[in-house]
Amino acid sequence: MKEKWESYPSSIRLLAIAAIIFSTGMACIWPLVTIYIHDYLGKPLTVAGFLLLLNQGAFLIGSVAGGMLFDRWGKMRTIILSSAGIIAMSTSLGFTDDFTLYTIFFLLNGLFYGTLSPVINALAVVLWPEGGRKGLNMIYVAQNAGVAAGSALGGVLASVSFAWTFFGNAITQVIVLVLFAVMLPRYVKSLALKPQSPEMPAQEAGKAEMLLSQPAPAKKVVWGALLMLCAGLLISWIVYVQWTTVLSAYMQSLGISLRQYSFLWTINGGLILFGQPLIAWVISRFARTLKAQMLLGSYVFVLSMLILSQTTSYTGFVAAMFVMTLGEMLVWPAVPAVAAEYTPEGQEGFIQGLVSGTGSAGRMLGPLLGAFIFQTFQAEGLLYIMAGLALLSVLFFALHSSFQKGSHRVPVQTAEKL
Template sequence: MPRAVWLLVIGMAVNVTGNSFLWPLNTIYIHDSLGKSLSVAGIVLMLNSAASVLGNLVGGSLFDRIGGYRSILLGIGIALLALIGLTLWHGWPQYVVFLIIIGFGTGIIFPAMYAMAGSVWEEGGRKAFNAIYVAQNLGVAIGSSLGGIVADYSFQYIFLSNTLLYIVFLLIAVFGYKGMSVQAGKRTASKPAKLSFKNNRNLRALIILSIGYLLCWVAYVQWSTTIAAYTQQINISLTQYSLLWTLNGAFIVLGQPVIQLFIKHFAKTLKIQMMAGIFIFILSFLVASFADAFAGFVAGMVILTIGEMFVWPAVPTVAFDLSPKGREGFYQGIVNSTATGGRMVGPLLGGMLVDLYGMSMLFLVLIGLFILSLFTTVSYDRGLTEGENEA
């Protein structure tokens, strides 16, 4: 990879490591330390996600207007100021206010990082976005594992650790990203005729694809919400459940050579790659629906991880390919806000389904969502193909 992409990868890993000190422990802190109900904690996290959705859209548009360097610095600055505030004042309701601001600031960063990765290494195609995806998961694995250890001493250290890592991220951005801003939103490579922006065909294609992406995230997030609660009911320990996510992060990092080899020989287009991943998602939830012991959930998680390795890096790659010159950030903002929206809606929908109809109905509905996402993935580029034939 080019040096610029390596700097983006390192920055993303540091960014997500810092975030991952905090987000897995938000509910515990709000409930246990601040004395609020789980319902209140859920509302707070939904507000944080809603702010991230807004930040994604703003960050994508800012990338196109002022470049990636300034957009990323703005997002880091907003998040860092809120983190400093959270370190000093983390009572109620200050915690809620700062958490919402953090969500907005970090939301600005992600689409700008993805758009910049695609802009500085266009010839790399999906490799640039896959590298950013792997960096995210490495950060999740490191941050979430260290966060529990740090929290055992004091939650104060959680806030401080997050703040310090964001200062490191700021330094990486200030000294490493400035030269990249020249290329952001100024792609020189000519785009194929079928990807022209005529009659907004590309934007319609992205919206159709994003609907399926949203549905996939609504289902995926159940592993950290409703399925997590279900594992406790069937006497799977918290330690064993946490091990599932450790396995997820490790498999994503270590399994890259095998996945890339498979994609090279059997999933040569991004559409095939995404469709294969969604089928694997369905298999994962089928396995989980019949699991009644830890081994079954391990199998389900391994299959789930393979599926996400196909789908998650492919969608931002398609968004970049669809984007016209000067709109790369806007398209990445749509994709990132869609994923965040799925993470926001998923826990509420899953909880209501389980409360009203039970786990069996939840799994049926989730598999139905994946089937719908298959249809959107198959059909998202149909208008582009028709436009090409008309030409």
């Protein structure tokens, strides 16, 4: 394990630590939001659900805006603005019990979290461009480790006071900001000073300079591929989010307890953290390209829904969660890695923000669509329709490469903004 950790560049290791702390703070709040709004603020569950929907909308807007700021305004400025916003909003949430103020602060907190979220993936692309899916997978695993730690920490803090869940979130974000302030200037400057190819012959250097002076490839090639990628990701999230919404209620109707349902997410987190050797073996045997990885993950999502359609026992749900987690481990890191492969330099933030925002859109639409289908066609109909949607995501992921032909990363010879 130590050798594997040390195989990553120090910049990615520090970024992974920042991602763990970032997700820990976020997870201090998220699992308890519904309980806090319903039990502490005295609002109906429908109000809590609607507020969560608005929060995801704010996250989506923040993701796109944060990516654009990352590219055009500067990396460190974007991080400072986002972190300061999270710290201020989280602290304010801890000091208020007024629902109107809570709503405002909660939505702004989602906006600032959305602004900072794509920065982490974009930095993985900028700091280790040759790392590909390896670097982004490290960030994915780190964020899930933070979610597991934050969920446990949030419960401890809530037992003292709900206010401390918000204060704990603010404290973790202060630590993240300090880490970025220490890490980012050093690594970005080292990249700017790094020679492109010190041993390149003069003739080859001339050819490279000529290529750099040529106009960038047509944007429609990149955006067409991104549209297919984002469509596949959106549908995948719609399918996945049924586990946290409709399926939780369905399981209770079958007599499966909340403790048993929570244990499924323990399986999910444990497999993500400790199942990396398994997923590495699967990738090496069955998904050697990123496209194959996305396609395989989508097929696994289909299998998970089909397993659920054929069982009402808890054992069946455990098996389906195991399978769904494998699909998640294949798809979630692969999509940003594919997007990074043909992102023009200088637009890493915007593209990663678009990917992050697409996931948020799926988390917004999924509960509404799932509830409507469940009420209309019952559980069996929902599961078959979700399996069909997962197959549709296979189609979109397969089609993206037809737009990708001829696209490539376009170097931009400008100084990196901090």
